[in-house]
Amino acid sequence: MNTLLITGVTGFLGGAALEAILNTHSDVNLLLLVRADNGEAAVARVKENLRKFNIDEEKLAKIAPRHILLGDLAYPESFLDDARLDKVTHVLNCAAVASFGNNPLIWKVNVEGTLQFARRMAKVEGLQRFLHVGTAMSCSPEPDSLVAESAEFRERAEHLVEYTHSKSTIEQLMQQQLPTLPLIIARPSIVVGHTRHGCQPSSSIFWVFSMGLMLQKFLCSMEDRIDVVPVDYCANALLLLLDAPLVQGEVIHISAGEENSVRFADIDYAMAQALEQAPVGDRYAQVSYEALVQMRRELKGIFGPCNERLMLKAMRLYGAFATLNVRFSNDKLLSIGMPKPPRFTDYIDRCVQTTRGLSIPQQMAVDFK
Secondary structure: OOEEEEEOOOOHHHHHHHHHHHHHOOOOEEEEEEOOOOHHHHHHHHHHHHHHHOOOHHHHOOOOHHHEEEOOOOOHHHOOOOHHHHHOOEEEEOOOOOOOOOOOHHHHHHHHHHHHHHHHHOOOOOOOEEEEEOOHHHHOOOOOOEEOOOOOOOOOOOOOOHHHHHHHHHHHHHHHHOOOOOEEEEEEOEEOOEOOOEOOOOOOOHHHHHHHHHHOEEOOOOOOEEOEEOHHHHHHHHHHHHHOOOOOOOEEEEOOHHHHOEEHHHHHHHHHHHHOOOOOHHHOEEOOHHHHHOOHHHHHHHHOOOOHHHHHHHHHHHHHHHOOOOEEOOHHHHHOOOOOOOOHHHHHHHHHHOOOOOOHHHHHHHHHO
16 A cells, blocks of 8 residues: 555544554555544544554654545535545545434435545546445345345345445445446444453443343344454454455455354353353343333433433334344455454453443443434
């Protein structure tokens, strides 16, 4: 790589990717798209996020205003005329509004702004790769399946949330409208925690598992499986995909796959060990959403001060994902040399340790911004 443009570096996955680059690719010329009033403020935002990954201050000191491309994908016209874009050889597009709420910016950023950005980069003669980060859930998978790595989408597929609908739409638009863009699509499965730092960089989604076990009931069964990967594994996979010999338009899962996905019973046991308490085990009950609604008045007693309506919404949305019981094939990634991913239960103790003292409502705020 000569000049690498990264978007989303103040977020969870983009921050992990930048951490990996600073630790292993010191010779890369970086250009970082950041929303801020000026270069100094942008650098401060980037460093604040990277400190969540315990990165050395010496490496942080290498990030300077010259590396900053001031801009916002909600208003891409503010940066698309920057001449430095014409020198970019690789793009890692991690930026997105990754909210499971009804954030009005989801479509504006994830679809409209991203398409304008991709259209501009398709005009760059020296661009070798545009690596777009989607989500494995964008294909609206069939329940109880091992999902193949494919650019095909099911007709009239229904999405559980607007976020996955937006990610599905932008993939299709780029494929259809930008045939010259050197596009590769990476679809991570469910990204939770970090193998070394646990949930210190972000508590995104981890709270769902804690919530279900605290309730001792949820919509899924203990035998259902879930495909989870840590953010650092995902970041290292993205770095590999930036230079790997791939066919334009290739879709690749970054996932645990059939082998390393885990049962909810395994998660229960691993979390209990980390908390030094007995697993929920036989006390757990698979229930309907209506049964959870009937518990509405009990939620504050279980979780502390909380927005009952938001808690129920979270249970409905995440419960629907949990009951899918899907795994995502990771054959392509493994075939180009990526090691097998760790199981969620291999590092769940770090996630438990780094969320001690945080309530479920506090942890879930990141996913409903």
